[in-house]
Amino acid sequence: MSKPVVPPDETPMRNRYDRMEWAGAFGDLGTLIPFVAAYIGVLKMDPFGILFAFGAAMLVCGLYYRTPFPVQPMKAIGAVAALQAAQTAVVTPGAVYSAALVTGAIWLLLGMNGIVSRVTRLVPPTVVTGIVFGLGFGFMLEGVRMMQHDWLIAVIGGVGTLLLMGNRKIPAMFVLLTFGIAVGAMQNPALLTTLTQQGASLHVPTFALADLSWNQFFVGAVLLALPQIPLTLGNAVIAIREENNRLFPQRQVTERGISISTGLMNLFSASVGGVPMCHGAGGMAGHIAFGARTGGAPVILGCVLLILAFFFSGSVDLLFRLFPAPVLGVILFLTGMQLALGSSVLPAERNGRLVVLLTAALCMWNVGAGFVAGIALHHAQQRGWLRM
Template sequence: MPALKRLRFDRHEFAGAFGDIGTDLPLIAGILLATGLDPAGVFIAFGLAQIASGLLYGLPMPVQPLKAMAVVVIAGQASGAQLQLAGLMIGALMLALAHSGLLDRLQRLIPVLVVRGIQAGLGIALARTALGLTGREGNLGWIAAGAAVAVLVWLRSHQHFPGALVVVGAGALWAAFARIDWNVISHGFGLVLPTPAALPWDQWAAALTLLVLPQVPLSLSNSVIATQRTVADLFPDRPVTLRGIGGTYGVINLLSPWLGGIPMCHGCGGLAGYYALGARTGGSVVIYGALYLVVGALFSGAFQEVLRAFPAPVLGAILLVEAGVLLLLLREVPRTPLALGIAAVVALVCVFAPQGYLTGMIVGCILFYSLRRWLPAPARPAG
């Protein structure tokens, strides 16, 4: 069945559309505040990428800011123009890897057990971020986040009242009546079109070393290999290929700078978040992208007020649920102490080691191939 025919736009897809907002919104806000990039271009490019992903895959296939690059830029170590140039470079690299077949070879070498560890590591990292967001609001934040998580879990399978709609709706009402300065919003309203980035071609070496190289291992492990595995876990009847994921990753980043956008990728955490909140088709991603389009085209002049107003505890609660879905994938690990131990080591290395995802992938492969004779048959390479 063609992907377009799978799209739905019901209340469950609308609820699931907010499954990745807890990751995306803080990163985009940090990048904009650190670089001074045009908010219209960033939001519009991000929204168009979401819509394209939903239409192409027919799945809640997320598009996210590139995390390693975002961290460097938010820390003030690279400029916005260098960030956009780096996106162009990594897009070309990923497209080459996808169409050369190297991604498929990597998948055959990396055991499922190691991929599970990477997924769990990302789950732990998301949980840490969620706790940090929740703590910003003090005791009230902890109470609100706890209540939001309880509602999300309680209504996770409810046919008429999806939990995410209740939680996000309550957060939006809280923002509208208690946090938003509508005078600022009204003055920032107006149609704005994106402008192409002015890329600093003479700074390619700095972009490569500061931004591209640190991002590559995270993209290979989480954005491509773990995302493909998570699709197989959650949507076994709708498989996607590594070449397809790497190809859309590459094309999105080759196009984004010409709209003034930032580098983007897919991600298993976002996929888990959409799924956890009820999304089952690409309609959720289309809805999510449309929201960014509206904000970018009409409200980019007031983006700081919009970003400040949305309650951090709601973002934290969504991230916690997203983290839970990833951690529950450890149930697929063979129930032996050695297999669980390897997955746990990979997860902890991903979270705490420098270049954690690359290091975790390497450490996990070394442990697996050194000890494979003592592991049960299901713990074999992902291919």
């Protein structure tokens, strides 16, 4: 049974910048805001470099791919960096730049010599489906956790958004963002007052690697970059290729191209003081869930982030803190739902479905572990060792 794709009249030949693309542009905020806020608030990183790197990468990807091709923070690196910095202060901004540098070099090398394509060809379809399925449910679970901060706000925002999903006259994301800002203003009036008093000031890029130490490089490479590789391969190479090519068959992408893109944008991010980035499949699901159908969405979000970077970097932390966690949880939950729906066609054979479900369950905990275990389960099933 074939999987559904975006209807032919929606297949992008050129970018659009209509209100649905604008609405879809903000469909990935549930992932972007928490990680960027953690880098700024916990590690005390300069907001300019982070926003500049994200904005430039999104702009280029939108213009090049011409689909809602996402740019996201690398989740494992972000989580480890924030946790270690909060507990032991081992991780510094320099270590994060090093992680981006090492990550960029690894994926550029794997893409240019074609190794990434040979590796991904060894991954069976049941494992690919399980990865995407697990990512979808993982996003939904994380969304529920964020909504627990205030169920009333979550229910109002979630129900209202669901009723407007697919409405091309009143984009759901605009209503949800307006609701979130209103709630944040009522809950934190002092924060809103401080935010409105912040003025614009010009910031310019600087070279972030000039004062990098060997200790920072070692921490960034060993503690942050290397453990991320299996997760990136599963989520940001295999899963995003599957999602893009399923939804946009006229705009096919390859593992080699995605790997090179990941490498280049991370080398750039390291040089300007940004953080490790990837093309996570959940990002595309988020853009599409709220109306995006072309590369106009990442171009729009990229331009917004560039404006924030150059003129309002000093206010970004306050702006992100204004958004209530339950509203971000609604965005994340609906993103996961969109992603899981796209991978809901299971194999006809019972043991094949078992591999998909076990892989998905592990990917909800750790994509890298789910990826490795899924391949092992597939081979066990092929040899008749796994039966149910």
